[in-house]
Amino acid sequence: MVELYDVVVIGSGFGGAVVAARLAEAGRSVCLLERGRRWEPGDFPRSFSAVEGAVWDEARNYGFLDYRTFRRIDVVQGSGVGGGSLVYFNVQLRAPAPIFDRPEWPTHVTSAVLDTYYGRVTPMIEARALQPPAGERMPTRTQAFVDAAGAAGYDARLVPIAVHTGATRAHPVSGLTQEPCAYTADCLLGCRPRSKNSLDVTYLPWGERHGLEIRPLHVAERIEALDDGYAVTSRQLDPERPGSWEHSIVRGRKLVIAGGSLGSTELLLKARDVHRTLPKLPSALGRRFSPNGDMIFAGTIDADRKMDPSDGPSITAGAFVQRPGSSHLIQVQDLGYPPSFTSLADGSVPSIKRLRSTIGAGVSYVRAARGGLPFRGALLFGGSFVPHLLPYLGMGTDAADGGSASMSAAG
Secondary structure (H helix, E strand, O other), X not given: OOEEEEXXXXXXXXXXXXXXXXXXXXXXXXXXXXXXXXXXXXXXXXXXXXXXXXXXXXXXXXXXXXXXXXOOOEXXXXXOOOHHHHOOOOEOOOOOXXXXXXXXXXXXXXXXXXXXXXHHHHHHHOOEOOOOOOOXXXXXXXXXXXXXXXXXXXXXXXXXXXXXXXXXXXXOOOOOEEOOOOOEOOHHHOOOOOOEOOOOOOHHXXXXXOOOEEEOOEEEEEEEEXXXXXXXXXXXXXXXXXXXXXXXXXXXXXXXXXXXXXXXXXXXXXXXXXOOOOOOOOOOOOOXXXXXXXXXXXXXXXXXOOOOOXXXXXXXXXXXXXXXXXXXXXXXXXXXXXXXXXXXXXXXXXXXXXXXHHHHHHHHHXXXXXXXXXXXXXXXXXXXXXXXXXXXXXXXXXXXOOOOOOXXXXX
16 A cells, blocks of 8 residues: 655755744654665774765665766765755855845845744854864964965955854754864765754754664656656665665645755656656756856865865855956855865875985984984975865856856855
8 A cells, every 4th residue: 555645855955954944843744765874983084995885876775875976067975864964064154134135035035034944043053153172273374375365355254154063963853963173174075073064963863763764775767647646656775685676656635846956856857758757848948048156166276274174064255256347246254174175185196395305314314223313204204285275166057048057056
């Protein structure tokens, strides 16, 4: 017998998790389908080689990081209970006032309307400017970024981030144990101390407390309209054998499709053109696709001071930049990379300085072994460009005109 719910939600990212949790809180019976698996803190990778298991590849492993490449755009999306919150950089900006004056923006959605909902989100995710954990200090890259922005004529400030930096506690919403931020910029690869107030720490446990049923490893592949609602057919993945699955079907009086920009579009296109279960969907579906205006591959090399790009949360500060005469805003932010990523860059990007340092260490070792001067072991780790690297993230307003994209986007 096919189970019937008041609402079926597809996707446990920011859209699906919040809707599912609030509907459950309101007393509705809700089933949430998520293609990825649940991740416990100890499951998240830290070494370079372990990152392979974090990448989504349905035939090999159910990772939480899904990187899609297309001709003119790259898309980073989450895959796991918590969706994109597992990999995002914690920044929770309120939309600046100029956004609401743009012609593409719906006139009925104003800052006054959104303020009510921002107020509901705040106690759930506790976004605030970084306050370093006990025994830590503000990351050196933060001050370097603020100084550089000021020198260029921009006002850089700490941005609100959903990161717990206080003492170990039970999270006030979910009761899960949170430790203070480990200051390793591993936000992209999952948060081991659970200091990130991601959806698996906030909204989803809150929903489960009110009866929300979450079904991980359920890849929705077919939706069908019925007289009394919708039927959703999923491939229920085998947690022990990647690539193996069986079908499952659930019904809902209402259906919320929140599978991300790519996943939702793909599912609807299949319903219209492949399964023909929703043939009346408009012809504009999947066309005139715009990116979200984010740019993640930029930075300053040979900065005038030494810093650690892997120190602190992934993002701590930002400065709004707007070209004269343009209506487009972009906030440039400092960006910390996980140590596994900086080590990859250090080992793969050619560097004369590193080559000289390595040769110098070898010469020093041979001389020391022959009874000469002491071995200068520090040279083994010298010559790196990373300590003088200041990466950036650009969080921008997209054109919203469906034009071709030519930048990387984090979705």
